[in-house]
Amino acid sequence: MNLLVENPMVCSQIEYPTPPYEPVVSFEMHDDFGSFIAFNDIYFEIGDAIVHIDNICDYLAAGYSDESTYDMTDSELIIYVEKHYGYSHTKK
DSSP: OEEEOOBTTBOSEEEOOOSSOOOOOOOOEEOTTOOEEOTTOEEEEETTEEEETTTHHHHHHHHHOOOGGGGOOHHHHHHHHHHHTOEEEEOO
């Protein structure tokens, strides 16, 4: 669907996306430690907690006495947390 704009300063059309399309809702997001979760950042949902990937090792050490994650790469960490504790998400 196109809408012709009748304005002497604007000579164009407004093009609307054709359904189906997914609207993107953007909002500022922080984890339970107060760290900002930006676009494309990975965060974890463990129970009611939201934890940024930068804080997950400290969270698991403090809450679960699990210090095994400190030496893991990000991809190993994501697999490990999803297997044992919760889900990972990427902020869109």
